[in-house]
Every structure is written in structure tokens, then in C-alpha cells.
Amino acid sequence: xxxxxxxxxxxxxxxxxxxxxxxxxxxxxxxxxxxxxxxxxxxxxxxxxxxxxxxxxxxxxxxxxxxxxxxxxxxxxxxxxxxxxxxxxxxxxxxxxxxxxxxxxxxxxxxxxxxxxxxxxxxxxxxxxxxxxxxxxxxxxxxxxxxxxxxxxxxxxxxxxxxxxxxxxxxxxxxxxxxxxxxxxxxxxxxxxxxxxxxxxxxxxxxxxxxxxxxxxxxxxxxxxxxxxxxxxxxxxxxxxxxxx
Numbered sequence: 001x002x003x004x005x006x007x008x009x010x011x012x013x014x015x016x017x018x019x020x021x022x023x024x025x026x027x028x029x030x031x032x033x034x035x036x037x038x039x040x041x042x043x044x045x046x047x048x049x050x051x052x053x054x055x056x057x058x059x060x061x062x063x064x065x066x067x068x069x070x071x072x073x074x075x076x077x078x079x080x081x082x083x084x085x086x087x088x089x090x091x092x093x094x095x096x097x098x099x100x101x102x103x104x105x106x107x108x109x110x111x112x113x114x115x116x117x118x119x120x121x122x123x124x125x126x127x128x129x130x131x132x133x134x135x136x137x138x139x140x141x142x143x144x145x146x147x148x149x150x151x152x153x154x155x156x157x158x159x160x161x162x163x164x165x166x167x168x169x170x171x172x173x174x175x176x177x178x179x180x181x182x183x184x185x186x187x188x189x190x191x192x193x194x195x196x197x198x199x200x201x202x203x204x205x206x207x208x209x210x211x212x213x214x215x216x217x218x219x220x221x222x223x224x225x226x227x228x229x230x231x232x233x234x235x236x237x238x239x240x241x242x243x244x245x
Contacts, residue, residue, distance in 0.1 A: 041127035046071035046099035049164045050106035067099035074159030078152045082142040129215035132157035132189040146194040153190030181221035189214025
């Protein structure tokens with residue numbers, strides 16, 4: 001998912017001066033720090049994929065596939081859409097190695113990893129906040145409008161989880177009424193980032209604040225069980241399906 005935070009190179013987007021809001025610098029964070037944040041986010045997302053594979057009784061190959069898809073899926077999708085090819089995940093082996101390390105960890109220590117699931121969820125929320133912002137900025141740098149950039153910011157943050165759930169034959173978490181808000185925090189973070197871009201106010205201070213807002217909303221949703229509303233005056237006689245086991 002974090003594959004979109006690579007340093008700009010040849011074939012990068014057309015000149016930002018062609019847009020009214022002026023140039024936006026993706027390197028608001030130190031490039032080395034941003035790279036390590038990417039790897040940490042990919043690693044944490046990959047753990048969630050490998051854990052789901054364990055619950056589904058997949059073999060080690062299946063675990064690795066779910067880990068890779070969860071960690072890299074959103075960023076790869078966004079990079080292909082905006083034409084950032086080859087995607088960053090294919091130019092730095094670390095992006096692929098992080099999910100493999102997560103797979104090995106879960107393969108041998110999954111009972112212990114399960115016990116720290118709350119901590120993993122906190123880091124997952126942090127990755128969600130970071131990548132919805134970075135994804136929005138990168139999409140805008142490639143010439144997309146503010147709305148499309150925010151949509152791809154959401155895809156960067158949540159796309160890997162959707163692919164993971166589909167491959168594991170699960171209803172994607174962000175579509176499940178019985179799960180805490182997941183897409184909404186990413187939408188908030190991406191939307192705030194797009195608005196800041198439109199106002200020319202995105203900088204080294206406001207960018208982390210947008211990520212922190214998405215992170216905070218996700219934490220509050222987990223803490224208080226916030227869920228999106230279902231259909232108005234729903235009268236279905238079919239019993240609600242509980243969480244998959």
C-alpha cells in the first residue's frame with residue numbers, strides 16, 4: 001500500500017506549475033524517513049494478511065500471497081492508474097521483502113501475534129492515516145484533480161485490505177456493517193489533504209495533521225465501535241450475518 005511514497009524520478013508527473021495551486025513537494029518528510037515509514041506500514045498491513053491466512057488454514061505460500069497483496073495492493077493499483085511505472089514496489093526489493101518477513105514471523109509466532117492484535121490494529125490505523133495522505137499527494141502530483149486524487153488516496157490506504165479479503169473469500173471489511181469504520185477515516189484524511197492541496201496549504205505541518213486526523217478517527221471507531229449507518233427504515237426479515245470465523 002505504501003508503494004506510492006517513492007522519491008520522484010524520471011517520468012514523474014508533468015510540471016505542477018501547470019496547475020493553479022502551484023507545485024506540491026512529495027518530499028515533505030526526509031526521504032529516508034519516509035522510506036522507512038513505508039516499510040513499517042507495509043510490514044504491519046502484511047501481518048494482518050498473514051494472520052487472516054492462518055485463520056483460513058492456508059499453507060505458507062498462501063500466507064505469503066495474502067501478506068504481499070495486503071501490503072502492496074493499494075499502492076500498486078494507484079501507481080498503475082496514474083502511470084507511475086514501474087511502480088515503486090518493483091524498484092526497491094525492500095517493498096517485497098517486508099511482507100515476506102511478516103509471513104515468517106506469523107508462520108512461527110502466530111499465537112503470540114494474535115495476542116498483540118490490538119497493538120497491530122493501532123499500527124494499522126497509523127498506516128491507514130499515512131498512506132491515505134501520501135496516496136492523495138502522489139496522485140495529485142501526476143496531474144489528477146482533487147476529487148480523483150482523494151479517491152486514489154483511499155485506494156492506497158484500503159485497497160490492499162480489499163484484495164486480501166476477496167482472495168480469502170471474505171466480504172471486504174470496509175463493506176461490512178458489523179465492522180468498525182475503516183474506509184471513513186481514510187476518506188476523511190484523503191479529503192482533508194485534497195482540500196489543503198486546493199488551498200495551497202499543504203506543508204510539513206498540515207500533512208502530518210491530516211494523517212493524524214485519519215489515525216484518530218480510526219482509533220475512536222475501534223474504541224467506541226463506530227459503524228456507518230445501514231439503509232433507512234431497514235425492514236429485512238433475514239437475520240444479520242455475523243462476522244466470519
